[in-house]
Amino acid sequence: MFQDITVEELLELQRKGEVSLIDVRSPSEFEEATIPGSINIPLFDDEERAAVGTLYKQESVDAAKDKGLELVSRKLPDFVRAIGGADGPRKVVFCWRGGMRSRTSATLASLMGLRMLRLAGGFRAYRKWVVETLESFTALPPCYVINGYTGSGKTELLERLAERGYPVLNLEQMAAHRGSIFGHIGKAPNNQKSFDSLLVHELLRWREAPYLVMEAESKRVGKVVLPDFLVKAKEEGEAIFVDIPVEERVANIIADYRPQEHKDDCIRSFERIEKRMHTPVAAEILAALRDDRFDEAVKLLLLHYYDPRYQYATDQYEQDRITITASNVEQALEQVIRVLPPVPGG
Structure with missing residues (x-):
């Protein structure tokens, strides 16, 4: 039996x-x-x-x-x-x-x-x-927090660091959501129960790690809410700001979101924020999406919506940060690695 x-x-x-x-x-x-x-x-x-x-x-x-x-x-x-x-x-x-x-x-x-x-x-x-088990976590090891404008390749950086053995908490991966109004496109976002399960196993996996690397997320990512101890660790962590050219950011977004395959979802998502933008610019973005001029639409969204919102949010906090200026994600990765302590066990 x-x-x-x-x-x-x-x-x-x-x-x-x-x-x-x-x-x-x-x-x-x-x-x-x-x-x-x-x-x-x-x-x-x-x-x-x-x-x-x-x-x-x-x-x-x-x-x-x-x-x-x-x-x-x-x-x-x-x-x-x-x-x-x-x-x-x-x-x-x-x-x-x-x-x-x-x-x-x-x-x-x-x-x-x-x-x-x-x-x-x-x-x-x-x-x-x-x-x-989640309730038993009251604090985390020191954290390095990857910041940057939308499209800077933050999630890709975490994935590449994880491949090299660095102690990474990829919260967007666990949430199956990119954390923006367009973040669900092409994905099946996880609910809180699924996220909690994935999170607790990752936390236990890295419980003895000397530090953690994560992305600068808001408290809510898609359908899930981050626990308070995680938000606190992010706010108190060492900020690494990744600065890459806007053209490269546009290319990263197009490669990740594949708007040519999810055009209707992109339009529906944009319509949810359309009224928050200056009317002529919003109309230009919507026309570009409908005409399959996705590069143009993404660049306008970055310059007139996401970048100003990100700048406003960061201006609310006086926090020292390490700035990494690079031409692309590959160059940014090598510079991030020089900032981080040696990989545990590496």
């Missing part, structure tokens, strides 16, 4: 790469939030889950169990094969609260000869661990 394990035991097994983590909840539950590294092999799809739940509420527990058994019996061979095909010598299954779905899944797979584990308390127990 299967064995129950705690969240802490699961995390240790994941760290060693010894298990596959299988979320047997419905696809919509999985999409809303899951444990990082999980795959979705649902015992019931969304319609089946709704049908069983209706019987449970309106008729009886036995009626719901009978319906569940009927549904599972039809898909049992494919379901067990899918679990068996997951990587890892041992499989951990979980549902919402460690109830009937994960118990049924673990039992059936065990009977077919698979080495099964079940997460006690399910996703709810994991979420409780995430919240409590």
